[in-house]
Structure formats: C-alpha cells, structure tokens
Amino acid sequence: MTVWQIIILASIAVLALKLVGYLVPPALLQKPTPSRIADLLTVALLAALIAVQTLGSGQALTVDARIPAVIVAAGLFAIKTPFIVVVLVAALVAAGLRALT
Amino acid sequence: MTSAPLAEPATHPEAEAHQQRLAIREGVAVGLATAAYGVSFGALSVAAGLEIWQTSFISIVMFSGGSQFALIGVLAAGGVAAGPAAIASAALLGVRNGIYGVRTAPIIGPGVWKRLAASWITIDESTAVALAQPTPRSRRVGFWVTGLAVFIGWNITTLIGALIGDAVGDTRAYGLDAAAAAAFVGLLWPRLKRMQAVAVAVAAAVVAATLTPLVMPGLPVLIAALVAVVVGLFNWLGGSTDASAASARSGLRL
Numbered sequence: 001m002t003v004w005q006i007i008i009l010a011s012i013a014v015l016a017l018k019l020v021g022y023l024v025p026p027a028l029l030q031k032p033t034p035s036r037i038a039d040l041l042t043v044a045l046l047a048a049l050i051a052v053q054t055l056g057s058g059q060a061l062t063v064d065a066r067i068p069a070v071i072v073a074a075g076l077f078a079i080k081t082p083f084i085v086v087v088l089v090a091a092l093v094a095a096g097l098r099a100l101t
Numbered sequence: 102m103t104s105a106p107l108a109e110p111a112t113h114p115e116a117e118a119h120q121q122r123l124a125i126r127e128g129v130a131v132g133l134a135t136a137a138y139g140v141s142f143g144a145l146s147v148a149a150g151l152e153i154w155q156t157s158f159i160s161i162v163m164f165s166g167g168s169q170f171a172l173i174g175v176l177a178a179g180g181v182a183a184g185p186a187a188i189a190s191a192a193l194l195g196v197r198n199g200i201y202g203v204r205t206a207p208i209i210g211p212g213v214w215k216r217l218a219a220s221w222i223t224i225d226e227s228t229a230v231a232l233a234q235p236t237p238r239s240r241r242v243g244f245w246v247t248g249l250a251v252f253i254g255w256n257i258t259t260l261i262g263a264l265i266g267d268a269v270g271d272t273r274a275y276g277l278d279a280a281a282a283a284a285f286v287g288l289l290w291p292r293l294k295r296m297q298a299v300a301v302a303v304a305a306a307v308v309a310a311t312l313t314p315l316v317m318p319g320l321p322v323l324i325a326a327l328v329a330v331v332v333g334l335f336n337w338l339g340g341s342t343d344a345s346a347a348s349a350r351s352g353l354r355l
Contacts, residue, residue: 021202
C-alpha cells in the first residue's frame with residue numbers, strides 16, 4: 001500500500017460513514033446500544049492512541065520526555081486551557097527536557 | 102448560548118431572526134476555535150511523514166478531527182505497513198458521525214445534493230451547535246454556519262500547520278511527538294464525564310500499551326477498541342443515555 005492509497009481509502013471510509021446516518025432508517029441507529037457503543041468506541045480508541053503515542057517507540061515501550069509532557073497536558077485540559085495552547089506547552093516540555101538531558 | 106429550550110415560538114418573526122443571529126454567532130465562534138488547532142494537525146501530519154498535499158487532502162475529504170489524528174498517529178508509529186490498521190482506526194473513530202446524521206437529517210430536510218453536502222460537514226461541532234438551538238430554522242442555520250465555518254477554518258490552518266511542520270525539520274527535538282499525544286488527550290478529555298467512559302479509557306490504554314511489544318503496530322489500538330464494544334454491549338457501569346446529543350456536545354473542545 002502507498003501512503004496515497006491509505007489516505008484515500010481512509011478518507012472515503014470516514015466520508016461514507018457520515019452518509020450512513022442520512023440513509024439508513026433512524027430506528028436502526030437510535031437504539032441505545034448502537035449509539036452507546038459508538039460513543040465508547042471513540043473513548044477507547046483515543047485512550048489507546050494516547051498510550052501508544054506516549055509510551056511506544058516502534059514495537060518497544062519506552063519511558064521518555066513524552067510522559068511528563070502528557071501529564072502536564074492533562075493538567076492543563078483539566079483547568080480548561082485552550083487546545084492549541086496545551087499542545088504547544090506539551091511540545092515545549094518535551095523539547096525542553098530533551099535539550100537538558 | 103440560549104438557555105430556555107422553547108424560548109419563543111417560531112411565529113414571532115423578530116424572535117426568530119434573533120435566534121438565527123445567535124446561531125450564526127455561535128457557529129462562527131466554534132469555527133474559529135476549531136481552526137486554531139488545525140495548525141497542530143497540519144504540523145503533526147507532516148511530522149508523521151506525510152506530504153503537504155496529502156495532509157490537505159485528508160482535511161478536505163475526511164474532515165473529522167479524531168479520525169485524522171488517529172490516521173497520522175498510527176502511520177507515525179507503524180509506517181506504511183500499518184496502513185490497514187490506520188484506515189480501520191480512522192473509520193472506527195468516524196462511526197459516531199454516522200450516528201449524528203440520524204439527528205441532523207430531519208434538520209436538513211429532503212434533497213439528495215443538500216444531504217450529501219450536509220453529511221460531509223456532519224461532525225461533533227456542527228451537530229452540537231445545531232442541536233443546541235431552540236427553533237427548527239435556527240437549528241438549520243446553526244448546522245450550516247458551524248459546518249462551513251469549521252470546514253473553511255480547519256482547511257486553511259491545516260495548510261499553515263503543514264507548511265510550518267515542513268519548515269521545522271527534526272520534529273522530535275521540537276517535542277512534536279509529545280504534542281501528538283497531548284492532542285489525543287485534548288480530544289478525549291471532554292468525553293470523560295461518566296464513570297463508564299473513564300473505565301473504558303483506562304482499560305483501553307492498558308490493553309494498547311500491553312499489546313504494543315507483542316503485535317504489529319496499529320493492532321494494539323484496534324484490539325483496545327473491543328473494550329468499548331464489550332462494555333457498551335452489556336452496558337457495564339452505565340446508566341441511561343441520550344447518546345448522540347451528549348456525544349456531540351462532549352466532542353466540543355472549546
């Protein structure tokens with residue numbers, strides 16, 4: 001697979017899913033179980049991505065400057081700091097720690 | 102934000118015009134706030150190894166923040182070999198948009214082209230603003246204004262971010278890998294209001310981290326998603342929900 005093929009396939013899949021709600025009978029998706037699973041799916045995937053993005057390095061688990069950066073980020077989100085500010089601060093924390101060590 | 106759900110009946114033209122102005126103002130504000138973090142997507146996408154035009158293509162066609170960050174996150178970790186897992190991660194994060202469509206379809210009304218355009222911009226932000234409005238017309242205005250404002254802003258700032266990321270070069274030294282993790286924290290944070298969500302998040306993170314050394318890149322995230330399916334199916338730790346409205350609202354990151 002090339003990068004372009006991956007991008008195009010993923011984009012079409014996400015776009016097609018958006019259409020689903022306009023095409024299928026509402027009764028099918030408005031039941032509590034499908035919408036609850038969709039909701040929790042978002043939570044599980046984001047949490048898993050945080051774990052991999054923070055600890056993973058290829059197929060190994062490593063402890064490095066990303067961990068303090070993510071902890072700082074969580075603290076800032078908890079006090080309702082705007083998204084872009086938190087992302088910048090997280091980058092600065094990791095970059096700073098790497099420059100020092 | 103309007104507070105009373107049925108403040109004015111639609112028969113008062115002045116009140117209706119007022120509701121529409123409020124919907125427009127809210128939509129534009131949400132569009133501006135969302136655009137601000139399009140910069141981080143653009144920069145992180147280039148850092149993950151994608152070209153500027155590939156990055157813009159994703160923001161135009163896919164146009165769904167969570168799915169976009171997931172795609173580049175998995176590609177950054179596993180490269181092209183993780184392609185299928187990257188596609189699956191992006192798609193699974195896009196499932197909720199399909200559920201939103203059930204709520205927004207009656208707001209949009211009939212018409213194939215109109216619905217096609219509406220589905221393209223059916224995301225957390227447009228759904229949340231639309232459902233928060235008190236009258237049918239202000240809901241429709243809120244949906245279109247928010248969707249278009251986010252679409253335009255997000256794509257401009259994605260391009261800016263990609264150009265910045267391209268100029269920066271060595272991304273690890275600038276902490277961009279940590280910024281990617283922080284971006285996911287920001288997408289997750291507003292969704293952790295209920296015990297069930299917190300439990301699923303913790304379990305999924307543990308599963309993904311544990312599996313990372315054992316299976317190929319991309320798969321740990323997909324296997325962790327099974328936690329959500331199992332917990333959601335049996336509704337462990339759950340109460341009652343109005344899932345799609347609550348989900349759209351909690352997806353807002355303002």
